[in-house]
Every structure is written in C-alpha cells, then in structure tokens.
Amino acid sequence: CVLLAVSMSTAAVAAPPPGHAGNPVFPGWYADPEAAIFGDSYWIYPTTSREYAAQTGFDAFSSPDLVHWTKHTHVLDIKDIPWARKALWAPSVVEKDGKYYFFFSANDIQNDHELGGIGVAVADKPDGPFHDLLGKPLVGAFHNGAQPIDQFVFRDDDGTWYMIYGGWKHANIVKLKADFTAVEPMADGTLFKEITPAPEYVEGPMMFKRGGKYYFMWSEGGWGGPDYSVAYAIGDSPMGPFKRLGKILQQDPKIATGAGHHSVFHVPKDDSWYIVYHRRPLGHTKANDRETAIDRMYFDKDGRILPVKITNE
Numbered sequence: 001c002v003l004l005a006v007s008m009s010t011a012a013v014a015a016p017p018p019g020h021a022g023n024p025v026f027p028g029w030y031a032d033p034e035a036a037i038f039g040d041s042y043w044i045y046p047t048t049s050r051e052y053a054a055q056t057g058f059d060a061f062s063s064p065d066l067v068h069w070t071k072h073t074h075v076l077d078i079k080d081i082p083w084a085r086k087a088l089w090a091p092s093v094v095e096k097d098g099k100y101y102f103f104f105s106a107n108d109i110q111n112d113h114e115l116g117g118i119g120v121a122v123a124d125k126p127d128g129p130f131h132d133l134l135g136k137p138l139v140g141a142f143h144n145g146a147q148p149i150d151q152f153v154f155r156d157d158d159g160t161w162y163m164i165y166g167g168w169k170h171a172n173i174v175k176l177k178a179d180f181t182a183v184e185p186m187a188d189g190t191l192f193k194e195i196t197p198a199p200e201y202v203e204g205p206m207m208f209k210r211g212g213k214y215y216f217m218w219s220e221g222g223w224g225g226p227d228y229s230v231a232y233a234i235g236d237s238p239m240g241p242f243k244r245l246g247k248i249l250q251q252d253p254k255i256a257t258g259a260g261h262h263s264v265f266h267v268p269k270d271d272s273w274y275i276v277y278h279r280r281p282l283g284h285t286k287a288n289d290r291e292t293a294i295d296r297m298y299f300d301k302d303g304r305i306l307p308v309k310i311t312n313e
C-alpha cells in the first residue's frame, strides 16, 4: 500500500471530486482496509471478515474517483498459497519495478501450532491474480512478543523498504531485501527491532511521513468490541522513539462502533488526507460484522492529527 504519501507523490492521480461515496464504501463485511494508489486508480484491499476457517481469499476494490467502486473477486486465493489453510488477514500491497506485491497473514501459529505468519504474493497487475512468492512465510514466528500479523510495508525516502507489523501488544520493524524474499539485517545486525510505541498499542500498525516526521498509527482496544480505536505517535525515524499523542479515531454512538484498523492516503494535488478504516454498524455486535469506511483526516498547524469525524457521507 503505502507509504501512500510516497507512492502518491509520483502517481498521476486525479484529485477526487468534492465529497466521495457514502459510507460504507462498498457492500459486504470487509475489515482491515489497506488503501493504495496505482496509476490513476484508488485501490482498497480488505480482509474478508468471516470466521477464520472461511477466510480463504481476498477481494479488492478499485475506483477512479473514490465514488464509483469496482469489485475484483479473489485477487489472491488460498489455493495459490501452498502453506495457508485459513485466516487470511490484513493485506498490505505495494508496487515495485512494475510488479505488485501482496503481503498477507495466514494460519494460526499460536493456537494451532501450524506453519503460518506473514507471507508475500506477487502479480503483474494490481487486480492479480497473485501467487505466493516464497512457498513459506516471510516471518513465521513471534519475535519480541509480536504476533506475526497486520504487516504494513513502505519505502522510505532513501529507497529502503521496511515492514512494520505485530499483534499481541508488540510491534516490530524489519528491513526487507530488495526482492522481498527475506528480512535483511540492519546496520547493527538486528533483524527484528521492537518499536512498540506505547502501552496502549494492540495491533494494526501503519506509518507515513509528513513534514520530515514519521507518523506511527495503530489500533487500541479489543478488535471485536465497541472501543476499538486508532491512536498515533510521532518520531524522527522509523525506528523511533515515538511519543504517543492520543486517539484520533473511535466509535460515535450515533454512527458506528469499533472503528479501527485503518490506512491513510494523501492526495498531493489538493493536499487532502483520508483515513480508510473498518467499523461496526449500529445494532451489530458480532465481531466479524465489519464494514469499510473512508473519512477525511486533518492536521493542525503544528502537524498534529485532529480527531476524525466519522460519517455516513
């Protein structure tokens, strides 16, 4: 996906029209939405929100204008990941040298003691079909207490590709080899550096750069509950340290509950910022009843993110 601010700065993307499609952005239970901009199109890659056994494929959605969305079914299917059986989660999709790389998590190494963790698939087009690249997970174990899920891949300004990830209240950063086939040691030999930004951190990390600062955002609260939310911190390096500055996205009892696991994109043409996230419609309490929404994100003059107003528009 992102650092969307980076991918977008080179992309020929039309400024969206004033306003965008109403929320939810498209029908269906879709969570953990990853936003990307490829060429002239906006893309969203979500988790298909079902029980683990039925999470066996990913759909994607594309739009020229954030209003009209096209569904692309099964862009990555479990049959094309030899080591995966269930629980396909939380995509992060990037373009590199004309190929598209789809990072995902699969299986349950914690409870079912099976091969699993974060994998990577590749395709020639953003709508796939994607095929597993490695025949095994890229990260297949806990390191520093971090569950290997919820990866977010980004390219820093110096060309280095990083992946941040982590459930179970711990976040790691790793440097990726240029061909995405392995984790590469950092200058000091470290493979997995813990960058958990605050005790409230739960999962769903993402990062972008603005004004020379690294914004680290993540989900807090329980993912199946109404208090799921997004908070952020700022640092001078992707390695931290980071200072937690507070929650910016949470439920609105008049609109929806459980608002979290987000991504962010920036439209340079009009310097507008958007947050893409999942939430639970009012009256729904089932954990997997999650739908995808987009709302505007604003900064104050000091670069702090203002609380997001979640809407039905």
Ligand code: FUB
Residues within 6 Å of the ligand: 031, 032, 047, 089, 090, 149, 150, 203, 204, 219, 223, 261
């Ligand atoms: O969709 C499965 C899990 O729910 C994700 O990995 C978490 O971030 C939470 O959104």
